[in-house]
Each structure stands twice: as C-alpha cells, then as structure tokens.
Amino acid sequence: MELWLVRTGEPPGAAExxxxxxxxxxxxxAFRRPAQAALYVAAHAALRHxxxxxxxxxxxxxxxRREAGGRPVVAGQSAVHFxxxxxxxxxxxxxxxxxxGVDVQRVPGVTTAELCGRRxxxxxxxxxxxxxxxxxxxxxxxxxxxxxxxxKGLGTGLRRALDAxxxxxxGPGKPLGPAGWVVLDVPCAPGHAAAVALATPTAAAVPAxx
Numbered sequence: 001m002e003l004w005l006v007r008t009g010e011p012p013g014a015a016e017x018x019x020x021x022x023x024x025x026x027x028x029x030a031f032r033r034p035a036q037a038a039l040y041v042a043a044h045a046a047l048r049h050x051x052x053x054x055x056x057x058x059x060x061x062x063x064x065r066r067e068a069g070g071r072p073v074v075a076g077q078s079a080v081h082f083x084x085x086x087x088x089x090x091x092x093x094x095x096x097x098x099x100x101g102v103d104v105q106r107v108p109g110v111t112t113a114e115l116c117g118r119r120x121x122x123x124x125x126x127x128x129x130x131x132x133x134x135x136x137x138x139x140x141x142x143x144x145x146x147x148x149x150x151x152k153g154l155g156t157g158l159r160r161a162l163d164a165x166x167x168x169x170x171g172p173g174k175p176l177g178p179a180g181w182v183v184l185d186v187p188c189a190p191g192h193a194a195a196v197a198l199a200t201p202t203a204a205a206v207p208a209x210x
Contacts, residue, residue, distance in 0.1 A: 004046060005091070006086075011038055018060065040086065048064075069156060070157060081097065083102040087104050092186065098199045104186075117140050119162045121167070142193045148195075
C-alpha cells in the first residue's frame with residue numbers, strides 16, 4: 001500500500017489539465033472557488049500520474065470507470081486498487097493491491113460535529129460525549145475519516161448506514177476497524193484528519209455486504 005498527500009495553492013497548469021479526461025476538466029471548471037478547482041485538478045492529476053506509471057500508459061489514457069455502486073476503478077484491472085479524497089486544502093491518494101479506501105476531513109465546527117455525530121455508531125457517540133467539549137470536533141473528524149475510508153474500501157460509500165460499523169478509538173488491545181480490515185489514522189496537516197482502510201487478503205476475496 002502507498003499513500004500520498006497532495007496540497008496546492010497554485011492555479012492548475014496546462015500539464016495537469018492535459019492529464020485529465022473531459023469529465024474531470026468539466027468538473028474542475030464547475031468549481032466556484034479557484035482554490036477548490038486547483039486542489040481537485042492537482043489530486044486527480046496526481047492519481048492519474050501514479051496509475052499511469054503502474055500501467056505503462058499516459059495519465060490521460062488511464063481507463064477509469066465507475067462500478068454499479070459508484071466506486072471508481074481501473075477498467076480491466078483486478079490487481080490495482082485506488083482511492084482518492086480531498087477536503088479543505090488537502091487531498092489523499094491511496095494505491096494498493098487489495099481494496100483500499102482513504103479519506104481526509106477538515107475538522108468541522110463544534111455544531112456540525114455535534115449534529116453529524118448523532119448519526120454514528122452508539123459506541124462512537126459514547127466516546128464523543130466522554131471527550132472534553134473542546135476536543136469533540138477533532139475526535140469526530142478522526143472517526144468520520146476512518147468511517148468514510150472503510151466505506152470507500154467496501155465500495156458502498158455512504159449508502160451503508162453510518163451506525164452499522166464501529167470505527168472509534170477502540171482502546172488497549174482492541175483492533176481499530178471491523179474484522180477483515182486494517183484501519184489506520186494518517187498523519188496530516190493541522191486542522192485535518194485522515195485515515196486509510198485496507199482489506200486483509202481474506203476480506204479482499206469476499207464480496208462486500210450492502
């Protein structure tokens with residue numbers, strides 16, 4: 001498994017835009033804020049560059065498609081798995097030989113963390129309530145990043161109930177993540193939380209439940 005953090009403050013260059021497909025260029029042009037467009041282009045250009053290196057093709061020729069459930073995959077490839085996430089001014093790219101999911105989240109405001117936290121697993125909600133009020137937003141962001149990374153790895157995304165799986169801090173001797181998956185926090189810039197979820201070899205051979 002390999003991970004890359006992407007960050008940019010520069011307008012997208014011609015080389016980056018040339019590496020995208022027509023759909024990606026349209027999406028980039030639709031952003032109202034230049035900084036969001038720049039990060040989107042940088043993240044997708046980096047993904048295509050990394051995949052192109054592995055496949056031996058130009059970035060713009062990487063055959064990306066979406067599965068029926070919406071997960072992006074490399075067409076015709078079962079040995080190259082990837083995931084991409086961007087939030088705030090950071091993006092995270094993950095590549096692996098097994099199903100993988102990554103997520104990066106900007107730490108939200110206290111009110112947002114409280115409202116969205118009500119949708120989490122009961123044990124996760126208990127953990128949040130046990131935190132000092134000043135720490136709850138950051139704790140929520142870590143849990144949410146792990147959860148989204150895991151759901152992306154499964155291929156279900158947010159179609160799976162957010163309270164169905166426990167992705168909290170666990171505790172001494174407790175695994176971080178559901179059986180069959182390795183879920184890890186990823187160090188990143190202040191004000192953000194990031195995580196990666198990687199299927200174990202056994203889990204990778206079993207179809208995801210929905």
